[in-house]
Amino acid sequence: MVKKKRQNKLLISRKRKDNVILKIWEWVSSYLFAKNVSFKKIACSYCSLKNAVWINTIVEDYACDECIPRGCSCVMYPKDGNENNLSISNWDYKKDDEGNELPCEDWRKLTKKDLIK
Numbered sequence: 790m791v792k793k794k795r796q797n798k799l800l801i802s803r804k805r806k807d808n809v810i811l812k813i814w815e816w817v818s819s820y821l822f823a824k825n826v827s828f829k830k831i832a833c834s835y836c837s838l839k840n841a842v843w844i845n846t847i848v849e850d851y852a853c854d855e856c857i858p859r860g861c862s863c864v865m866y867p868k869d870g871n872e873n874n875l876s877i878s879n880w881d882y883k884k885d886d887e888g889n890e891l892p893c894e895d896w897r898k899l900t901k902k903d904l905i906k
């Protein structure tokens with residue numbers, strides 16, 4: 790029991806360490822980028838008013854966070870964990886941390902790398 794607890798603690802601290810390293814890397818790379826590189830802004834293909842934050846990797850299409858088409862059969866999950874339960878009420882769209890439905894997997898977030906001039 791004690792051993793298990795300790796293992797869990799180790800797992801958590803390792804995860805935290807990875808997060809810290811990631812954060813440092815993000816900070817360092819953003820600093821380096823900001824110093825030497827300038828970034829372009831890409832307009833949303835739908836409203837053309839806001840800056841795009843999403844890119845469609847299949848067709849060249851860009852979307853802001855409001856226009857991004859959300860909810861797609863490819864980002865659904867079975868609520869009871871059983872993929873064989875095909876009852877419609879068992880399936881729901883995966884959501885992000887803010888509770889928004891995820892877009893189709895063809896879309897990904899734009900990164901700084903995408904926006905280098």
Ligand SMILES: [Zn+2]
Nearest residue numbers: 833836853856
């Ligand atoms: Zn838009």
